[in-house]
Every structure is written in structure tokens, then in C-alpha cells.
Amino acid sequence: MLDTIKEFASEFFVTGDPMILGAQVSIALALVAIVFVLTFFKKWKWLWTEWLTTVDHKKIGIMYIICSILMLFRGGVDALLMRIQLAAPQVEFLHADHYNAIFTTHGVIMILFMAMPLMFGLFNIVVPLQIGARDVAFPFLNSLSFWLFFAGAMLFNVSFVIGGSPDAGWLAYPPLSELSGSPGLGQDFYIWGIQISGIGSLASGINFVVTILKMRAPGMKLMQMPMFSWSVLSSSITIMFAFPILTVTLFLLFLDRYLGAHFFTVDGGGNPMMYLNLIWMWGHPEVYIVILPAFGIFSEVVATFSKKKIFGYKSMVFALMSISFFSFFTWAHHFFTMGSGANVNAFFAVTTMIIAIPTGVKVFNWLFTMYRGKLSFPTPMLWAVAFIPCFVVGGMTGVMLSVAPADFQFHNSYFLIAHFHQVLIGGVVFGYFAGLYYWWPKMFGFKLHEGLGKWAFWFWNIGFYVCFMPQYALGLMGMTRRFNEYNFDMGWQPLNVVSTIGAFLMGIAFLFQVWQIAHSIRFLKMDKSGDNWGQGRTLEWSIPSPAPHYNFARTPQVVGQDDWWETKQRQERGEADPAHVAAAKTAPLEPIHMPKNSGIPIIMSGFWFLAGFGFVWDWKWMIVLGLGGVIVTMLARSFNYNDDYYVTVEEIERTEAAAAKGAN
Amino acid sequence: MASQHHSHEETGHTHGSLKSYIIGFVLSIVLTIIPLFAVLNDWFNRTTTIGVILVTAVLQFLVQLIFFMHIREEDKPRYNLISLIFAALLLLTIVIGSIWIMTYNKVAV
Amino acid sequence: MAQAHSNAHGHGKHDHGHHDLESLKQFGFWLFMITDVILFSTLFATFIVLRDNTAGGPIGTDLIEMNGIIISTFILLTSSFTSGLALLSMNKGDKKGLILWLAVSALLGLSFIYLEVNEFIHLVHEGAAISTSAFWSAFYTLVGTHGLHVSVGIVWMTAIIIQIAKRGITPVTKRKVNIISLYWHFLDAVWIFVFSIVYLMEVM
Numbered sequence: 001m002l003d004t005i006k007e008f009a010s011e012f013f014v015t016g017d018p019m020i021l022g023a024q025v026s027i028a029l030a031l032v033a034i035v036f037v038l039t040f041f042k043k044w045k046w047l048w049t050e051w052l053t054t055v056d057h058k059k060i061g062i063m064y065i066i067c068s069i070l071m072l073f074r075g076g077v078d079a080l081l082m083r084i085q086l087a088a089p090q091v092e093f094l095h096a097d098h099y100n101a102i103f104t105t106h107g108v109i110m111i112l113f114m115a116m117p118l119m120f121g122l123f124n125i126v127v128p129l130q131i132g133a134r135d136v137a138f139p140f141l142n143s144l145s146f147w148l149f150f151a152g153a154m155l156f157n158v159s160f161v162i163g164g165s166p167d168a169g170w171l172a173y174p175p176l177s178e179l180s181g182s183p184g185l186g187q188d189f190y191i192w193g194i195q196i197s198g199i200g201s202l203a204s205g206i207n208f209v210v211t212i213l214k215m216r217a218p219g220m221k222l223m224q225m226p227m228f229s230w231s232v233l234s235s236s237i238t239i240m241f242a243f244p245i246l247t248v249t250l251f252l253l254f255l256d257r258y259l260g261a262h263f264f265t266v267d268g269g270g271n272p273m274m275y276l277n278l279i280w281m282w283g284h285p286e287v288y289i290v291i292l293p294a295f296g297i298f299s300e301v302v303a304t305f306s307k308k309k310i311f312g313y314k315s316m317v318f319a320l321m322s323i324s325f326f327s328f329f330t331w332a333h334h335f336f337t338m339g340s341g342a343n344v345n346a347f348f349a350v351t352t353m354i355i356a357i358p359t360g361v362k363v364f365n366w367l368f369t370m371y372r373g374k375l376s377f378p379t380p381m382l383w384a385v386a387f388i389p390c391f392v393v394g395g396m397t398g399v400m401l402s403v404a405p406a407d408f409q410f411h412n413s414y415f416l417i418a419h420f421h422q423v424l425i426g427g428v429v430f431g432y433f434a435g436l437y438y439w440w441p442k443m444f445g446f447k448l449h450e451g452l453g454k455w456a457f458w459f460w461n462i463g464f465y466v467c468f469m470p471q472y473a474l475g476l477m478g479m480t481r482r483f484n485e486y487n488f489d490m491g492w493q494p495l496n497v498v499s500t501i502g503a504f505l506m507g508i509a510f511l512f513q514v515w516q517i518a519h520s521i522r523f524l525k526m527d528k529s530g531d532n533w534g535q536g537r538t539l540e541w542s543i544p545s546p547a548p549h550y551n552f553a554r555t556p557q558v559v560g561q562d563d564w565w566e567t568k569q570r571q572e573r574g575e576a577d578p579a580h581v582a583a584a585k586t587a588p589l590e591p592i593h594m595p596k597n598s599g600i601p602i603i604m605s606g607f608w609f610l611a612g613f614g615f616v617w618d619w620k621w622m623i624v625l626g627l628g629g630v631i632v633t634m635l636a637r638s639f640n641y642n643d644d645y646y647v648t649v650e651e652i653e654r655t656e657a658a659a660a661k662g663a664n
Numbered sequence: 665m666a667s668q669h670h671s672h673e674e675t676g677h678t679h680g681s682l683k684s685y686i687i688g689f690v691l692s693i694v695l696t697i698i699p700l701f702a703v704l705n706d707w708f709n710r711t712t713t714i715g716v717i718l719v720t721a722v723l724q725f726l727v728q729l730i731f732f733m734h735i736r737e738e739d740k741p742r743y744n745l746i747s748l749i750f751a752a753l754l755l756l757t758i759v760i761g762s763i764w765i766m767t768y769n770k771v772a773v
Numbered sequence: 774m775a776q777a778h779s780n781a782h783g784h785g786k787h788d789h790g791h792h793d794l795e796s797l798k799q800f801g802f803w804l805f806m807i808t809d810v811i812l813f814s815t816l817f818a819t820f821i822v823l824r825d826n827t828a829g830g831p832i833g834t835d836l837i838e839m840n841g842i843i844i845s846t847f848i849l850l851t852s853s854f855t856s857g858l859a860l861l862s863m864n865k866g867d868k869k870g871l872i873l874w875l876a877v878s879a880l881l882g883l884s885f886i887y888l889e890v891n892e893f894i895h896l897v898h899e900g901a902a903i904s905t906s907a908f909w910s911a912f913y914t915l916v917g918t919h920g921l922h923v924s925v926g927i928v929w930m931t932a933i934i935i936q937i938a939k940r941g942i943t944p945v946t947k948r949k950v951n952i953i954s955l956y957w958h959f960l961d962a963v964w965i966f967v968f969s970i971v972y973l974m975e976v977m
Contacts, residue, residue, distance in 0.1 A: 138801060207801070214800065241751070241811055247812060255903065259903050261904055262826075263914075269823065271766070271769070271823060274766060277762055277769075638932050641945065682858075685857040689854040692850050696850065704839070721965050721970075728853070733959075747803070751807045755811070758818050761818075762819075762821070763821060
């Protein structure tokens with residue numbers, strides 16, 4: 001009996017590596033600690049009612065952000081491990097297999113489990129407030145999206161300690177990712193983790209498109225909507241059209257592995273290159289999905305801290321939408337070297353160059369916004385200003401890569417790695433950090449400590465250049481991607497050492513950020529007034545911080561662009577609001593229709609986790625249980641007609657009064 | 665026709681009359697039979713047959729859209745129509761793009 | 774529930790903060806169907822690219838039996854029509870007619886699935902399984918995904934029939950019927966292309 005358990009455990013858990021053992025023990029201890037704390041402080045009910053079953057977009061946003069910060073930690077540790085391995089020739093810090101698993105998990109985590117949830121977190125926190133709405137269009141679906149992401153992320157992460165991590169790269173090209181190349185379970189964890197999380201992403205895309213198109217406050221025409229909301233709209237449209245492609249492609253790979261299908265195998269008529277074609281049809285729009293909201297954040301931050309309307313609003317909107325549109329026509333530039341022929345390569349080279357143009361327009365517009373503005377440089381603005389040179393250089397190397405013949409030299413070298421990290425870190429990460437710092441007080445009612453924020457910023461900014469600029473040179477010197485080691489006589493070591501130092505500078509930056517958060521909570525300086533930066537331009541700054549659960553006691557009537565700024569300007573000039581606006585502000589309070597919390601999203605996602613886990617281990621009973629549970633919970637949702645309630649006028653009055661008191 | 669003034673409770677595209685459904689049904693049957701006969705009876709050469717199949721398919725799809733899904737009765741702004749057009753564009757990109765890209769990448773059958 | 778929103782706003786104009794929840798859900802579902810179009814596009818692209826890859830094994834022309842497919846096609850088309858009749862009954866306030874026509878549509882859908890499962894079993898017996906070659910992998914996946922969608926639709930339709938029987942025709946149940954009938958028409962539209970591209974072009 002004991003022997004069977006031992007045997008099972010040795011195959012179930014990953015064994016034989018001290019680092020992984022350490023992780024397993026830490027996870028177990030952390031779980032015990034969490035259970036203990038919750039029980040000791042009698043917080044289970046609170047956790048369930050306030051967080052696990054919430055359909056409030058503000059709380060869902062916070063949960064997304066917490067998860068993304070944890071994932072940033074894991075992805076960052078992966079990066080540091082790789083940089084240690086590469087700092088010198090023929091280091092034996094990591095075995096080749098481990099190295100492969102680490103670059104795979106680094107990529108998947110950073111893009112899908114760090115950037116995407118941080119993005120959705122910011123969508124959730126900001127968009128309904130910015131457009132004057134009480135919640136997103138589909139609050140239940142919103143919660144489901146989060147829990148599906150969580151279930152998928154857990155599946156992916158658990159592979160480190162149970163079954164084994166995937167190690168075929170973040171996009172898992174066949175035939176390496178087929179059963180023949182990856183007989184272990186890691187690849188199956190990969191498929192199910194991403195697949196389940198992807199469904200959540202798709203649902204969020206739909207949710208935010210409907211929210212933005214249909215739930216804006218009266219008077220807020222589309223061409224008067226804040227730039228961030230426009231960027232969310234363009235990104236969400238891209239999500240809607242790109243994610244189904246990912247769903248299919250992963251499903252086909254799953255069929256190859258689970259049922260012996262021959263989509264991408266090397267025998268049976270399969271064609272591995274079709275996988276590359278399909279996965280990049282999703283993959284290219286995906287990177288635009290993450291960058292567009294960063295552009296939106298920059299527009300908000302630059303306008304706010306230049307005390308000036310964004311320059312060229314119409315062209316900014318047009319640029320966002322055209323980037324979204326064109327992102328669907330450039331995908332083959334990821335495999336110029338695959339042999340599709342000169343015509344194909346030429347076409348996609350040209351479309352890739354075209355897509356750089358609207359981005360250029362945006363950069364100029366940000367600069368023109370700052371020109372002659374009343375500039376100030378709190379942390380969010382630092383990130384915005386740092387983004388501009390960084391992203392522009394990254395974009396230019398992108399144009400270099402888009403020259404198909406040149407790409408035959410650059411492809412899959414460190415030049416490519418430097419390029420995409422530059423646009424992803426300099427663009428997406430800098431942007432999302434700017435947004436996090438900018439909207440943090442709106443979420444929690446206190447700002448993050450400026451001084452520590454500046455330390456973190458400078459370590460990130462300098463660390464980035466120190467880490468990645470040498471990698472362009474390394475690429476041109478011939479260093480190939482995904483090498484776990486290199487020879488003394490390549491001459492690559494000096495630049496690799498510099499690069500590793502840069503990576504650790506960024507690691508230190510992250511520590512500053514953690515310290516900053518802890519410090520700010522410890523020495524809490526609450527500012528519940530709502531206009532936390534004093535110079536907010538858009539509606540979210542017109543309500544208390546944090547916002548009451550129903551957001552707006554009275555639906556605002558919007559007059560034009562930068563409505564909150566204009567309202568304040570009118571007040572300063574002693575002008576009265578237009579009649580219909582004033583009427584809306586003083587109208588009698590009415591009961592507010594709100595959705596009830598629901599346990600179905602977390603439970604359904606739990607069943608999805610079970611189904612995925614069952615598919616990975618091919619435990620049929622678990623698959624049936626998991627999928628059956630999904631169907632049952634879906635039907636439970638369909639039959640539930642009692643999913644809403646009204647906030648009474650008395651409660652609104654109480655909440656508003658308390659907020660007004662807190663603001664003083 | 666049944667495009668009355670809808671009460672506040674009702675929403676768009678719930679209308680149609682028995683007549684429009686029957687027309688749609690009949691048209692669909694006709695548009696199914698044409699390519700069927702063309703194929704089973706070898707009426708045309710290969711390229712023309714493919715053309716006939718695709719054209720009748722697209723026409724039948726339009727019949728579904730107009731007579732069954734009432735796409736023309738949408739209020740402005742016509743988001744449903746716009747999103748459908750973009751989806752159609754993307755459909756063509758995905759299908760034709762894949763065929764084009766994979767032309768020289770076909771492996772041994 | 775729609776009462777909270779009404780307050781006699783003009784109909785049609787969609788820039789109020791307050792929204793007709795039911796029309797919001799219908800729009801959301803339309804967008805979901807659009808994403809499903811992309812899903813099927815990818816499956817079609819895969820099928821077309823891989824359709825000649827039979828790896829020396831059985832070919833489609835040899836094994837496909839058009840008779841069953843023709844019957845299935847007309848069954849599905851008819852069920853699309855009957856779901857329209859269900860909608861007409863609903864708009865007239867005829868609860869019995871609504872349930873009747875929904876049930877007919879679901880039963881026709883069930884027959885469609887029965888025929889399709891039979892077809893698959895026959896094909897497997899003839900030596901064409903999903904693992905036989907790339908062509909058959911693509912065939913089963915494209916046709917099977919459509920079948921899966923139909924099956925989900927049948928379960929869903931049944932759930933709605935039960936809800937209508939219990940609660941009658943309300944703004945909420947109306948929205949649900951609108952949505953499922955949209956879904957049902959969409960599945961027939963997809964089948965048009967499956968029928969054309971997979972079956973007709975194979976036996977051409």
C-alpha cells in the first residue's frame with residue numbers, strides 16, 4: 001500500500017531537483033499558512049461574500065492585479081535564472097531541460113498570466129468609472145472571466161511541481177510539442193492552462209465592447225470618450241477576433257496529442273507549419289491587444305500631467321482603430337524564414353511597415369500634448385516619458401525586422417529578443433505601471449509613496465537598457481535565441497555579463513515596488529476626495545476614492561471631452577452648468593439596480609480546472625466530473641432568475657454622506 | 665409586413681412575418697438543390713462547379729441573414745452589421761491567407 | 774426587471790446610461806456569434822489546407838454517403854424554419870405554439886445529431902478515424918465541432934422550454950428565445966458552408 005503511494009507520488013510530483021523541491025515545500029507551507037490565518041481570524045465568510053463571489057468590477061480588477069503581480073514575480077525569477085545561466089560560458093547552473101522549461105514558462109507567464117490580467121485589471125477598474133456607468137455590461141460574465149483566468153493560471157503554474165513544466169517554448173511549435181517530441185505532461189498543462197484562461201479573455205473582450213458601445217453616460221458621444229476607453233475598445237475588438245483562432249489552434253494540438261490526430265504531426269499527412277501559421281494569426285494581434293491599452297494610458301497620463309487636452313484626439317482614435325485593424329494582416333512576419341515564398345514575404349513586410357505609421361502619429365501627438373503644457377512629473381508621468389524613447393527605438397528595430405531579407409539574419413537571434421522585450425517592457429510594462437500608479441489612489445484611496453516609486457522607476461528604466469541593449473549587439477554577433485550555454489571562443493561573454501547585471505537591476509526595482517506597496521499601506525495617507533492628483537480630466541476623478549459600490553449615485557450628464565476638467569473649469573470661472581447637467585446633479589435619488597453576487601463563476605471555473613487536470617492525466621472520471629460540473633453550473637445559471645437587487649435610496653444617502661465626511 | 669412600432673419591452677430583430685420565413689425557407693431549399701444537382705449530375709467543369717457551390721452558399725447565407733435573422737431591421741448604429749462585415753473580412757483573410765501562405769509549405773501527402 | 778429602466782425613454786436611442794438589459798444581452802450574444810464565425814473560419818482554413826493529405830489512406834469521395842448528408846441538410850434547414858415559427862408564436866403571445874415549435878426544432882436537431890453520429894460510426898468502421906490521416910482529422914473536427922454546437926443548442930433549447938413552461942412569456946424569456954433562435958439560425962448558416970466545402974467539394 002505504502003509502495004503504491006510512493007510510486008504514484010514519484011510520478012505525480014516532480015522530483016529530483018532541489019529548487020523544485022523548495023518550491024513544493026514553500027507552496028505547501030503557504031497553503032497551510034493561508035488556511036490557518038483565515039480560520040484564526042474567522043475570515044472565511046468575508047472572503048467568500050466580499051471577494052470570491054463578487055461581481056463588482058472594481059474588486060474583480062483588484063483581484064486581477066494581485067494575481068498579475070504574483071506572476072510578475074515568478075516570470076521575473078525565471079528571467080534571473082536564465083541570466084545567471086548565461087552570464088558566463090558553459091555554466092552548469094541549469095540543465096538544458098530546465099533551461100527550456102524556464103524560458104517556456106517565462107514567456108507564457110509574462111504575456112498570458114502577467115500582462116493580460118494586469119490589462120484586464122486596469123480595464124475593470126477604470127472603464128465603467130470613466131464612461132459614467134455603474135458596472136460593465138455583463139457583471140456575472142466578468143467574474144467568470146476572472147475565475148477562468150485563475151483556473152487556467154493555476155493549471156499552468158501547478159505543472160512546475162506536479163507532472164512537469166512545458167518546455168517547448170511559449171508558443172509550443174510542433175513537432176516538438178507533439179507527443180513524439182514532448183511525451184510528458186507539461187505540454188498538456190500548457191494547452192489546458194492557456195485554453196481555459198483564453199475563454200475568460202474572449203468573454204472579457206465581448207464584455208468591454210458592449211460596455212463601451214452601449215453604457216456610456218448620456219451625452220458622452222463616442223468621439224468625446226476618454227482615450228483610455230477608446231484604447232480598451234480597440235483592444236477588446238482585437239481580442240474578440242483573435243482569441244477564437246487561439247482556441248482552435250490549441251484544440252487541434254490537443255487532438256493530435258489526445259486522439260492521435262494528424263494536424264501538425266510529421267506523419268499521416270500532418271503539417272507542422274500550419275500550426276505556425278495559425279498560432280501567429282492569433283499571436284500577432286495578441287501583442288497589439290496588450291500595447292493598445294498602454295497607449296491609452298499614456299494619453300491619459302500625458303494629458304493630465306501636462307494640464308492640456310490630448311493633441312489630435314481624432315487622429316489618436318483613428319490610429320488606435322487602424323492599428324487594431326492592421327494587426328490582423330501582418331502575422332507572417334513571424335515566419336519569414338519558413339519558405340512561403342517571396343510574394344508572401346513581400347506582402348507581409350509591407351503590411352508590417354504600414355502598421356508602424358499610426359504608432360508614429362501617436363508618439364508625435366503625445367509630444368505635442370506636452371509641448372507648452374504645464375508639466376509635472378509624478379511617478380506615472382515618469383513612466384510615460386520613459387516609454388517614449390524606449391518604445392520608439394523598439395519600434396524602429398521592429399521595422400528593421402520587417403525587412404524580410406534582413407530578417408533572415410535577425411530571425412530568432414538575440415536581436416529579435418531585444419526587440420520584443422523592448423516593445424513589451426518599454427511599451428506594455430511601462431504603460432501598465434504608469435496606469436497602476438495613476439489609478440492606484442482611485443482603487444484604494446491612498447497614493448503610493450513617491451520617493452520609493454522614483455527609486456523603482458529608475459532601477460527599471462536603467463536596468464532595462466543595461467539588460468537589453470547589449471542583446472542587440474549579441475544578436476548581430478550571431479548569438480541565437482534559447483541557447484542554454486555558449487562557448488568561450490564566441491566572444492559573447494562580456495555583453496552577456498552586462499545584460500545579466502541589467503536584469504538584476506530590474507529585479508531590485510521590483511523589490512522597491514514591493515517595499516513601496518508595503519510602506520504605503522503601513523503609513524497610510526488616505527485621500528478619499530476623488531480627484532487624487534488634483535488635475536484629473538475624466539469622470540472617474542469626479543467620484544470618491546475608492547468609489548462606492550454603485551459608482552455614481554446619480555447618472556452623470558456629460559457635455560463633452562474631458563468632462564470633469566471642463567466642469568471644474570466652469571466652477572473656477574463661476575459659470576453655471578448647462579441646465580440639463582445641473583438638473584441631473586440635483587435630481588432626486590432613485591433606487592439603483594445592481595447585480596447580486598454569485599458563487600457560480602468560481603465553482604464553474606473549479607470544474608474547468610478539474611476537467612483540464614483530468615485531461616492532462618487522462619483520468620476519465622475526473623474529466624467526466626469536470627465537464628459534467630461545467631454543464632450543471634451553466635444550467636444552474638440559466639435557471640436562476642433571482643440575480644439582481646436594488647440599492648435603496650437610504651443606503652445611497654448613507655454611503656454618499658460617509659464618503660463626503662471621509663473626503664474632509 | 666410586421667415592422668410595427670415596438671413597445672418598450674421588445675427589442676429589435678424579433679420581427680418577421682410568416683411570409684418572410686416561408687420565402688426564406690423556400691429560397692434556402694432552392695439554393696441547396698442547385699449546387700447539389702450541379703455536383704451529382706456533373707453539370708459543369710471543376711472550376712465552374714466550385715464557383716456555383718460557393719455562390720449559392722453565400723446567397724443562402726444572405727437569405728438566412730435577411731429572412732431569418734432580420735439583419736436589415738437593426739436600429740442605428742448598426743453595430744451588428746459592422747461587426748459581421750469585419751468578421752467576413754477576417755474570414756476571407758484567415759482562409760485565403762492560409763491557403764496562400766501554405767502553398768509552398770505543403771508537405772508530402 | 775425591465776421596469777427599473779423604462780421610465781418612458783424614447784426607443785431606439787442607445788446613449789442612455791440606463792439600458793434595456795435584454796437588448797444588451799442580445800447584442801452581447803450577437804458578438805459572441807461573431808467570434809464563433811472566426812472559430813469556424815479557422816477550422817475551415819485548416820480543412821482546406823489539409824484536405825489533400827490523405828497519407829495514402831481512404832479518401833473522402835470513396836466513403837462519404839451523400840444520401841444521409843442530403844437528408845441531414847434538409848432536416849437542419851427545416852428546424853431553422855420551425856425555430857422561426859416558434860418566434861412568431863412568441864410574438865403573438867402564444868405560449869403553447871412557442872413551446873411546440875421549439876420542441877419540434879429541438880427534435881429535428883436531435884435527428885440531425887443521430888444521423889451524424891451514425892455517419893461517423895460508419896466511417897470509422899470503413900477505416901477512417903480521426904487518427905487515420907490529416908484529412909480525416911480535419912473532417913471530424915470541423916464537422917464534429919458543428920455537431921457539438923448543435924448538441925449544446927439542443928440542451929439549451931430544452932432548458933428554455935422548461936423555463937417557458939414554468940414562467941410563461943416574459944421580457945426575460947423572450948430575450949432567451951430570441952437568442953437561442955439566433956444561435957440556431959447561425960448553426961444552419963455554418964452548415965451551409967460545411968455542406969458545400971466539405972461534402973459537395975469532396976464528392977465533386
